[in-house]
Amino acid sequence: MIDHVSVGSNDLPRARAFYDAVLAELGLRLLSSTGRSADYGVSGILFSIEAPVDGNRASGGNGTHIAFSAGSRDVVDGFYRAALARGGADAGPPGLRP
Secondary structure (H helix, E strand, C coil), X not given: CCCCEEEECCCHXXXXXXXXXXXXXXXXXXXXXXXXXXXXXXXXXXXXXXXXXXXXXXXXXXXXXXXXXXXXXXXXXXXXXXXXXXXXXXXXXXXXXX
């Protein structure tokens, strides 16, 4: 079971603008924020963005995949629209991928 997920960011204000909007679609809210990190959840931290503690630039791993649980197709569609509106990219629209 996943307790929480953290991803690195080289531009925390830009990442916050993106995640504030898309995570709200899932019912998550900003719980805390510093100049180096932002934590989201309901009552406890489920997702964080942060500047790497080693001082190096953040980079994504090829094939990295994080899936958020959504209660309905409408929630999925709202998350997708919010992500695209804020500069997100996709590998295809939401849908079942058996």
